[in-house]
Amino acid sequence: MTSEVIAVMGAGQLGLMLHEAALRMGYRCRFLDPAPDACAGRVAEHIVAPFDDEEALDRLIDGATVLTYENEHIPTEALERASARVSVAPSAQALRVAQDRLHQRELLDRLGIASAPHAPVSSVEDIAEALRMVGTPAIIKARRGGFDGRGQAMIHAAEDAPAAWEAIGQRPAMLEGVVSFRRELSIVGVRSQAGEMRFYPVVESVHERGILVRTRAPGPGLTTEIEHEAQRIARAVAEALGHVGVLAVELFETPRGLLVNEFATRVHNTGHWTIEGSPTSQFEHHLLAILSRPLGTTDLVAPSIMCNIIGAIPPSVIRLRDRPVEGVHVHLYGKEPRPGRKIGHVTCTAPTLQEAEALAGRVVPELAGAEGGIPTGGIPADAAE
Ligand code: AMP
16 A cells, blocks of 8 residues: 655755654655755655746645645745645645734734734835834844744844845845843644644743754743743634644743744744654644644653754764764754754753753753853844845
């Protein structure tokens, strides 16, 4: 019996981990991605073509059970077109909102969910006007296409506006006030075709220069109120979108409560710990949801610290290959090392979060960081793509 095919737009590391989960569940993924060296292509069928290539899309969905995506930088028209022939989840409508920062904010505003003060900008003149509203310092973020701090620039004073506009490539953007947050949190949940939702515990995430470096699961010292508030936000967003699959909401914890930074209608870096830390990983859950199968369990079974490997593989990770350590799980994506690029992650699990942190500090000190849990956050000043 040949396994059923799940068609996936995008073949990066999220696709790779979706494929690994699919294999365990008796399925396999087939990918479409214009990058010939996209890492999921090393282990699965990979059609190398632009996302808007109609003939390639036909080949992608040929005989597939369902079509999904692993990043939001794909044309919604392709999903719409495919939906005439195959089940598509999450939907084109959900992606249309998720792939545009301004549309995300419009939805949050409509739902009465708090976020940083923001205003749309499409010219240098707009920035001056918007700065009067959101104040300084502020961050300009391209509406579409940015990730990991790219497509963003800091504005400390009105004089910075022309350089910032230049830095983001003069694209339609959103200006946003800088939030002075206590820390960053993230909630990852899954919504089934029938509308049932389950949530993993809220995690604490630490970013440096706009890139996620570490996730602590569960987030230390979180109250039930915060868990419930995060769930309420994620549920409201998922329901408004009619979302099916995994959804991640990134949050700022502030003295005035939670503010949403952004959300993603796909599997997410802040959910990687679930591969080892929960009975059903986010990747398995995404597949279960889009395949209309019953959801699994989102309990935390092993407190985890997930550290991203960014730019280059450190010596400690290379040593782990020859000398594995119990509770330390290395995931290398097979990507070419490049500054600022996520090329793998390491998850350390232990009976308590403190022990998991101590383990990470001992085994992968370059990745574990020295800070005591209160991140400084911040945006790279020169982070344009
Ligand atoms: P983003 O690309 O919007 O996810 O931003 C990446 C990271 O930059 C966030 O996780 C924060 O660490 C930081 N950041 C983004 N927006 C803001 C903001 N309005 N205020 C403070 N820090 C921010």
